[in-house]
Every structure is written in structure tokens, then in C-alpha cells.
Amino acid sequence: MKRFAVTALVIIFLFPFTQAQNKSNAAQEQKNVPPATTVPVRNQPEEQPEARTEEPKPQTPAEAPRALSAEKAAHWDMREVAPVTSKHQVTVNGKTLHYTASAGRLPIRDISGNTEAEMFFVAYTLDGADPSRRPVTFAFNGGPGSASIWLHMGALGPRKVALQKPEGTLPQPPYRLEDNPYTPLDKTDIVLIDAIGTGFSRPADLEKGRKFWGLRGDIEAFGEFIRMYITRYERWSSPLFILGESYGTTRAAGISGYLSEKGINFAGISLLSSIIDYESVLTTRRNNEGYINTLPSYTMVAYYHKKLAPELLADQAKTRAQVEAFAAGEYSQALAKGDTLGEAEHNEIVNKLAYFTGLKKDVIEQVNMLVDVRTFTTNLLSDQKLVVGRLDGRYAGPNPNTPGDVRQGGPQFFDPTSANTQAPFSAVFNDYIRRELGYRTDMPYAMTASDLTDQFRWDWGNQQGFADTASALRSAMAKNPWLKVQVLEGYYDLATPYFAANYAMNHLDLPPQFRKNISYATYEAGHMMYLHTPSHAKLQKDYESFMESCLPKE
Numbered sequence: 001m002k003r004f005a006v007t008a009l010v011i012i013f014l015f016p017f018t019q020a021q022n023k024s025n026a027a028q029e030q031k032n033v034p035p036a037t038t039v040p041v042r043n044q045p046e047e048q049p050e051a052r053t054e055e056p057k058p059q060t061p062a063e064a065p066r067a068l069s070a071e072k073a074a075h076w077d078m079r080e081v082a083p084v085t086s087k088h089q090v091t092v093n094g095k096t097l098h099y100t101a102s103a104g105r106l107p108i109r110d111i112s113g114n115t116e117a118e119m120f121f122v123a124y125t126l127d128g129a130d131p132s133r134r135p136v137t138f139a140f141n142g143g144p145g146s147a148s149i150w151l152h153m154g155a156l157g158p159r160k161v162a163l164q165k166p167e168g169t170l171p172q173p174p175y176r177l178e179d180n181p182y183t184p185l186d187k188t189d190i191v192l193i194d195a196i197g198t199g200f201s202r203p204a205d206l207e208k209g210r211k212f213w214g215l216r217g218d219i220e221a222f223g224e225f226i227r228m229y230i231t232r233y234e235r236w237s238s239p240l241f242i243l244g245e246s247y248g249t250t251r252a253a254g255i256s257g258y259l260s261e262k263g264i265n266f267a268g269i270s271l272l273s274s275i276i277d278y279e280s281v282l283t284t285r286r287n288n289e290g291y292i293n294t295l296p297s298y299t300m301v302a303y304y305h306k307k308l309a310p311e312l313l314a315d316q317a318k319t320r321a322q323v324e325a326f327a328a329g330e331y332s333q334a335l336a337k338g339d340t341l342g343e344a345e346h347n348e349i350v351n352k353l354a355y356f357t358g359l360k361k362d363v364i365e366q367v368n369m370l371v372d373v374r375t376f377t378t379n380l381l382s383d384q385k386l387v388v389g390r391l392d393g394r395y396a397g398p399n400p401n402t403p404g405d406v407r408q409g410g411p412q413f414f415d416p417t418s419a420n421t422q423a424p425f426s427a428v429f430n431d432y433i434r435r436e437l438g439y440r441t442d443m444p445y446a447m448t449a450s451d452l453t454d455q456f457r458w459d460w461g462n463q464q465g466f467a468d469t470a471s472a473l474r475s476a477m478a479k480n481p482w483l484k485v486q487v488l489e490g491y492y493d494l495a496t497p498y499f500a501a502n503y504a505m506n507h508l509d510l511p512p513q514f515r516k517n518i519s520y521a522t523y524e525a526g527h528m529m530y531l532h533t534p535s536h537a538k539l540q541k542d543y544e545s546f547m548e549s550c551l552p553k554e
Helices: 023-032 068-073 149-156 206-212 215-232 247-260 288-304 316-340 343-357 361-366 373-379 416-436 470-479 498-506 533-550
Strands: 084-092 095-109 115-126 136-140 159-161 177-179 189-193 240-246 268-274 484-490 518-523
Touching: 095 215, 115 206, 115 215, 136 149, 136 215, 136 247, 149 159, 149 189, 149 240, 149 416, 159 416, 177 416, 189 215, 206 215, 215 247, 240 247, 240 533, 247 268, 247 470, 268 498, 268 533, 288 316, 288 343, 288 373, 288 498, 316 343, 343 361, 484 498, 484 533, 498 518, 518 533
Parallel strands: 136 189, 136 240, 240 268, 268 484, 484 518
Antiparallel strands: 084 095, 095 115, 115 189, 159 177
């Protein structure tokens, strides 16, 4: 049974809308789009940009998307500034690709044509390709309230953060860029989008921002951005794809349903570290599903750190099958009994939980068999005084917080994953966007909306239970029998566990002929599986194969 959702839900990523403009304004938008500014940058090929009918307007520091004084005033100038374009090249799969990078912002307007926000994007388009046949992928991270820096500089962009290989751990500063051999740019154009209030995306003011900081407003804003982009850049006939990560999968599922009502269908949707039904994930005292669906991921993390019995360490696939059967069977049935569970059965379940998680039995008893993520991450390696990662259980480190460091009622939650990634991604992106792409601005790049303002609060809407966009995805799939969905899962992800994602997809209530349009790919990594070099290479192949399966056969 669905239960009332907690308003302040856990943030799924690193802390991880407006009404659509009416058709009468579309022509005026196209007419008024400022010309792009072209800047010379790294690896620029000798060929020059196509001749334009209008002289590009140089972007001056004063015009470059608004500055620090505006940030302090919590009001942002919504005058449109031309995107900055630049030419580059990269080698992928042994082939040199010449491409154009465009960095800029698109306006999000209300029905009267007033600009309520601007959404920042970086688009990578292959030079010389036929846009009517060339796929385009719209990609974004989640949060809610996270910029898309992670997919941009970790997975999809032609340039990426250089981490220590193959595990993807923190390198010694200063941090540097490298070419990304696993970008899917050889198969698709890529548009990375920052949610309003993150990155360089800004609402006109904080009051307008609240309109977009919610489940519905966020979906409408991204939907309008996609409509605006394919209109301005003449991509209505292109095969359209969405790739969302974490809360971005919540958004992607919602967008698929929202835009299907407006005549925009997608060829494929990829859900990377998926969460489209929050009841399947959230561990509350009144929701057993979250505990059941997270348990197999605890086993996988304990397996990685060799905290399981020898027989469980002998064969990972066999162990995974065993814990999945236990979670969906005995454990689920025991939790359903609640206080009526007998002592002998209680003790048996505690023993098996200890067996499959590597936790001590007294820890499991303290939480009455309801092991949440914080209990697991802080206790698995407690004998070594280490905390394991929530976003990626492969990472471990000493907790920088002391027992006396009490914030908001308890010690601050520490995730070693963030400690290994946040500084390199921030430093590299801020250098890259200004120096290589030429998007020069004093405006700070907000990795999270909470970096922009302490007034950021997410509105989950009038849900009759837990947040859910699975129904929107089902609607899109039912209306478009050609739509395919790919689910990308990391075994060591405790934020969006793979078993919970499978549960949500298995309960879409789809007929068999539609279920065949769903495919899965798994990785020996966590939430951001692309941090792990072998998983990143596999991700490229899996995504490109998926796209190929979605395109018409000639």
C-alpha cells in the first residue's frame, strides 16, 4: 500500500517548468535567437565555421552571462546572450572526430513570453553529419538539485576528468583533463543540461526559482528546454534520446510522459542508476520495500571488501542469486509479520542478515533487522575505523567527523565517494569551460542548488504516497510501442540499489509485447559506474548498442 511521503526525502545524488510556450511564440523565439560567438580553442581543425547571414556578436565580460554582483542580489539578468561555439577534435574507436562545442543558455518563458529562467547547456555536435538522421542525446544528472557536471566530465563529454585508474580514486592535485575515449560522440550528438539553480542555469529571482524546484516544475522546464533546443537547432527530425542519472531518471521518466502529450516521442531512454518509484528505495519504518531491495547491494559491497564467509566469496553471481532469493522470500515475509514474528524465526533472520551483510549480529539487533544505508556504511568496516561509500561502496575512508561534530541532530553523514570526486570535477570543469570552450564569466558554477541559495527546498507535490514517475514512463511506452528503455545498474550503488530498480521496472504493469522493449546492463561499480575505467568502457558499448537497437533498420 502506498503511504504518505516524507516531504524532505533523502537526496539521491551529490545533494543532488514553466508552462510550455504556446505555438504562436515559437517563430518569434527562432527569429530572436542571438548568433553564436566563435572562439578558437584546443585542437581546432583548419576548416572554419560555416558562413553566417549575421555577424556574430562578440561576448564581452560585461555581457558574459551575468556576474557575482547579481548572485549576491539573488536576482539574475535574463537578457539572452549568444552561445559560444568552438571547434575541436577527439579520437574515438580509432577514428578522429571533428566536432563543434556550443555553450550557452536557453530561455524558459511563461505563457505570456516573459523569461522566468535560463538553462545552461553544452552541446557537442559532429561536424558534417546530417542532422535529420543523426541521433541527439539529452543528458542530465539529478539530485534533485545537482548540476550535470558528473555525466559531462565523467562519462559522456569528449574531455573528462583524469582520475587514478582503474578504480577512479582521487589523484594528486593539481587536477587535469584528458581526452575521453569512451564518449558516445561517434554515434550521437550530446546535449548536457543543468537544472535551474545549478551550474550556470538561473531563475530570474529566487521566487521564480521555487516554481522550478519541484517534481512537476522541473519536468516542465526540461521538457520546454528540449522543445526549444530541437526548434532552434532544427532537430525535430533527429532520433531523440534521453540519458538521465539518479534523480535524473525520475526526471527522464516524467519527461517521456509529459512530452508524449505534446507530440514529442523519443527513440530511447536510458536510466543510469535508476529511481522512478521511491517506495522501492526509501527505508522508513513504515516501508519494508526499501530494506528488502537494498539488501542485495549490501551483500555486493561486503563481497567487494571481503567481509563475507569464504563460501560466499567463491562465486559472486551465485552469492547474488542467493541473497536476492532471501531478500524477496524469507526476509520479506519476516518483516511482513512485524511484532508477531516468533523468537526462533527472528533469531534465524538475524543470523542470515549477518551472514549476507558482514555486519555483527548486535548491530542488526539494534535496528530490529531494519538495516538502513547509514547503519551499513558506518559499521561494515568499523573494525578498521573506516566508512564505506553510499554512492559507491568500493570507496572507503576514515570519517572526518568526530562524535562531537553534531549537525542537525547527529554527526554529519560522510560519503568517501564525494571526497574522491568533488574537488577534481569542480576544478577541471571550471578550467575547461572557460579556457577550452571560451565561456568566460565571473558567475560561480553551482554544483548543487544549495550552493546557490540556502532557500533551496524541493517540492514533491501532492503525492498520494511516495514520489513516482514510473506511471509516466508506462504511459509513454504504452503510447509509443517503438520506445525502448535501458536500465544501467551498478552493483555497489547504495543510493539507487539495482534490486530496487529491477523491482520498479517489473511493476510497470506492461503487456509482454512492451516488456521486450526493456533491457538491462550491470557494472562492477557504483552509482557513477563510469568512474571505474572497465565499467566506463562497457558503458560506452552498452549505450551505443542500445541506440542502434532503437533506430530504424534500413
